[in-house]
Amino acid sequence: MRVLVVDDHPVVCDGVRALVSVTDDIEVVGSARSAREAVGLAGELRPDLVLLDLRLPDMLGSEALPRIAAVAPDAKVVIFTAYDDHAALSAALRGGAHGCLLKDVTDIDLVAQLRRVAAGARVVDPRLRESGGTPLRARLFRLSLSRREYDVVRLAAIGRTNPEIAEELGLTRNTVKTYLQTAMHKLGARNRVEAVRRAQEEQLL
Known part of the structure; x- marks a missing residue:
């Protein structure tokens, strides 16, 4: 191919x-x-x-x-x-x-x-919808957050560690770390706690 x-x-x-x-x-x-x-x-x-x-x-x-x-x-x-x-x-x-x-x-x-x-x-991709939309997808789009970045922040918000997130999402630990770092950057957060707080303020959680 x-x-x-x-x-x-x-x-x-x-x-x-x-x-x-x-x-x-x-x-x-x-x-x-x-x-x-x-x-x-x-x-x-x-x-x-x-x-x-x-x-x-x-x-x-x-x-x-x-x-x-x-x-x-x-x-x-x-x-x-x-x-x-x-x-x-x-x-x-x-x-x-x-x-x-x-x-x-x-x-x-x-x-x-x-x-x-x-x-x-x-x-x-099963996460995609050909028509319509949800408030969550609109918020993610506005913040340029990918669905994976959102999933990592969501799991971090409920207390999951990076290894636990990696296992749940089928990712490597380094990939989880990268998603978390890019999500923090897009949310204007300096650390994990701030990222969760910003996600809550943006009504993502």
Whole structure:
């Protein structure tokens, strides 16, 4: 499976490339940082699958989708996003996206889901909803908190230790630590206690 990754954050492109490098059936053949660049590369490389960020500097993924389909009609497009309640998500799914995954998907899950898409399945992360929304999702979106960051803060708020959180969420301890640190940064907190207090003030808990 030849994959084109479209994301304006190089760390995401590099991360996906690293995750699939251990497989023998998936290869990242290119990466683009804008929708226009993605359209050019899709026409040139003719990938089997395009992992497309929902929010790009020049347009939304839902707007880029038909342009990519026009130059690479056989490519399957999967939306790859950190935002689970963006209005463009519904538009992208209605517009022919073959699936949508949240960026905090684990490496094993990512490879498995890409293989499912390649086999013809339409894959949508179960945490996503194609329509409607909840106050919680709206608050997470406003704070740029991913669902995983929220889950870590939520468990920390009820007294779970990092090892306990790791076990409950199926993550490594280092990953839990990283999620907690990024959540603290987004919440403007200096430590774990402040993060929980800020989450409560934002009505996340």
